Amino acid sequence: MQISIGSLRQQEALLRYGIIALTWVLGFCTRMYSVIRYESIIHEFDPWFNFRSTKLLVDEGTYEFWNWFDDRSWYPLGRVVGGTVYPGIMYTAAAMHSLFHFVGFKMSIKDVCVMTAPIWSGLTAVSAFLLTSEISDAGAGLIAAVSIALIPGYMQRSVAGSYDNEAIAITLLILCFWVFLRSVSTGSILWAALASLSYLYMVSSWGGYIFITNIIPIYVLVMLLAGRYSHRLYVAYCGWYVLGTVLSMQIRFVGFNAIQSSEHMGAMGVFGLLNLYVFVRWIRSFVSESTFRGLSQLVVVLAISIFLLAGFVGVASGFIGPWTGRFYTLLDPTYASKHIPIIASVAEHQPTTWSSYFMDLHLFVFLMPVGLYVVFNNITDQNIFIIVYGTAAVYFSGVMVRLMLVLAPAAVILGSVGLSDFLKTFMAVIKTRVIDMDPLAAEQPAAGSSSQKRKGKQKIGSASTKRRLRKEVAIGVIGFVFYMLSMYVRHSVWVTSEAYSSPSVVLSTKGPDGNRVFFDDFREAYYWLRQNTDEDSKVMSWWDYGYQLAGMANRTTIADNNTWNNTHIATVGRLLSAPEDLAYKICKKLDVNYVLVVFGGLLAFPSDDVNKFLWPVRITSSVDPTVVESDYLTADGAYSVGPDIGPALKQSMVYKLAYYRFAELKVLPGKVGFDRARNVEIGHPDVSLKYFEEAFTSENWLVRIYKVKQPDAYGWK
């Protein structure tokens, strides 16, 4: 039977494409847990805004979306959404929506949004395959494709319903890196242009594009320092930087930041440096060594002074923006918690714990160093890139939990390179078995040859025991690796199904009989608002619920998850922390009709407004110094709603609104107002309200809505 090389290649291609296609299916299916467990619903907070915007884009068209001024959020300031949004995901979903409709697949825009992330996870696998193949080979690429489809660190942001920027941005991140590496490998302007196009897509999708903007220059810098400059690098970088910057400026939210803000200065500096380097090389090629030395000193001094002067003038004149808090946080993890409470208050901005590394990366925590070792053993232009990317990602992931998302692909790619090398080494040992186990095959050609070969055969014979031992070791090692891989799959699927599939709009818990019990209080409350309040009502809540209120209740909000105005948020914080008469004044000033608080005391839901409350206080006190955090604490500095409750907390609206009429409930026998979330009997069960009246309390008391009373007809204050 003859097998031509061509068909072997075809088989390989078939296998390759087959594996990738199956990976796509696998990734898609695993991400469906959230739909199976709950329903096809948009998750969490930010996705609700993305969904609302996408709906507007689909219903009203591009122009309306581009010019969208949202007068129903941040009342009365409003928000210029068109200019403060990364529109990539909305355009993507809208394009998918019209594609599906064109094909005759009439999906509603909500379902398209829910499915966006799972569909794109397949593209992520493809991109990871391409990038890893570029760095190592197709074998490693396949491992990377399968692994990234399942890695929990990425899965947590891409389950069905998690319609957030990251859902497509991770794909684009990897794609962008791949295209850029292609252009470095080929030195082709075309690839550099494609890199800038994929960069544009990335910029339009996620604020994390800044990672690319800085990783690529760092890579180029490392290449220069390592003496690996090539014209290919020059073409790739300059092409990408110039075109990419011009293109990224077309995104309204980025605009002139691309050449002004400090985050982008690194790329610009490396661009200058690279050109200087090339210029110096060019000069060097036709002047003598001694002239060159003098010249180079002059040029270096000149360049540095010009650069410093330009930087100084830029910063002093305000042309180059100051470093934003989020960036400082990257460099100094404690910066935000010291200075910017609004950044520190976000859960996903907290420093990463060790356990979450294992939870999110599992096997790749160990495989990543292996990959690094392998890559260091065989340094190429492409390998240096993954070293730079991997190192930076590890550092940043330690700063914020959120950036685990950036580390996951790096870990997978490095790990796959390592794993692939590992497997290749040991598989090679196993493969030699075919020759060893068949001594005749080895003997026959040797039979008629010289004694030298006989000698060699003897050597083989003597080594065969050693090799058999190695074979068994190899089989054992490979078996172990496959066992670990299967554990990885089990772990990923388990984590996805148990931890990452909750929409957090609907809560659930396992009942005593093992069945799931759902708590749909949020939607119950939002729909109550939607059905029972005036369309122009202004609903005030802590900013966490702003996007959901706008999306589900369709009511005007005072602050939402786009935390662009710290002062306005502090005003909401002041309302929650103030005594009732002051709170009423704030309500009147902002025309607030309803106040919404989330209260978990009955359901033992820990992340309610009472537990979050110190953050509003801190944010408020950063604007209004009359609010002092210690007033809200007990005498010994603890935060408690028990009998030793802080004096200001007792008076605060958050306490009053949360515990109003709570003492009427018999949560535990013999206790008055027992708070299950904090396991304490509340200190002051008699809460009375003067200016607010209870309008709605959801089934499990999770959401409580209060109506702000109209001014008294007789003029009573």
Added chain:
Amino acid sequence: MDWRKRSIFALLLLIFWVGSVEVEGELGGRRVLMIIDDLSNQENYSTILKYLQEDGFQVTVKEETEDTLVMYDGVSFMYDSIILLAPKARSLGRGMPIEGLDDFLMQGNSILLGMDPVYSDFMKKIALSFGVELDRKRSYVIDHGSFHKDLDKGDHTAVISGGHSISSPLTDGAELSGISFRGVGAALVEDNELVEKLLWGSETSFSYKPSDDVVTPPLVTGTDCVLAAAVQTRKQSRAVYAGSIEMFQNEMMDSAGGDHRRFVLSLLTWTLGSKGLLRADKIRWHRVGEEDQKATYRVKDDLVVKVNIMEWYYKQQQWEPFASDDVQIEFTSMDPYARVRLVPQGNGSFEADVPVPDHYGVFKLEINHFRQGYTPISMYETMSIRPFWHNEYPRFILRAYPYYLSAVLNLVGVFVFAVAYLYSKEPKAKAVKAAASKTVKAE
């Protein structure tokens, strides 16, 4: 939907409709109920009764203990105003609890409350609900410096007021003097922001029991001594308090002088809605040069704002244009960005040009017109002010022409260069090659 469901639905709708029809007393209606302590004293009030009847009011006089004292017939109130000159009243007739009075006022009806040093707790409660706190029972406003010589009985309780509110609806802007008063002293409750005093004592007045020596500080002294006060509720009704029923009686009306008479009659008819009743329609607006009203405008637009304000003329029994040039409108978004005077157009319509500031957000057009004696007007309408659309900026800016030029030149330059580079022959091809090979060797 089958017929049964449909009929139930229709029935529900009917019930709902009937229930929702609110029978509101017409503003400035003329059915007046006067309640006095004792019908035999009716003659004491003949002056004011005669005046009111001549003025076109249908006054019914009832005694507070009378069984026929019915104000509410189960659907609506039978009167538009109540003059309650029964300080010792313990109720307001059958089926009329104190909350009933609240409903009465909330429907835009008015009430005048006459008080006396001998008063019931019920009446004290009513006064307090308007923000007037009465002094102890049997205490009088005493003024040793300013009292009416003819009316006084020696204890200096027939005081002459120190001043009164000179709002134009009440006394047509005139300052009256010699308004006499014999009755209980009162203070305004600070927690009420709408109550205002209409008549107060002189600098030397104070409130105390005439028989007692002054040992504790009096509740009120001097001009804080409230003789009459009024609340204009947010429902366009008026609740007026007067600390003396004697000032309405013939004796004082006849002998206290023309100014007293004029003030008391003005106070009465003002309470009944003769003057200062205003009605404002919704605020309307449009852009200069346009007609339609939109919900969204752009920064730097110029808006024309209009509002109709009418005043009730009870003689004619109709709404006439309100003539005033001190109505202002504010354009606010948390803070006012513009405060403009509304110019009366003569037909009740007020107009103002409001420039939209260069600031986007949700803005309110807000009128807060609080004038003594006039119905308070407090209302707002919201609109959103959006920033420029991307295609509303000027396409070409004069200052940028050097840049346009350089961009065009750059395009042309690259094109020319490309053509020259690609299609020109290289005359010194050999020399270039030689030079190239030389450098290769050198390396």
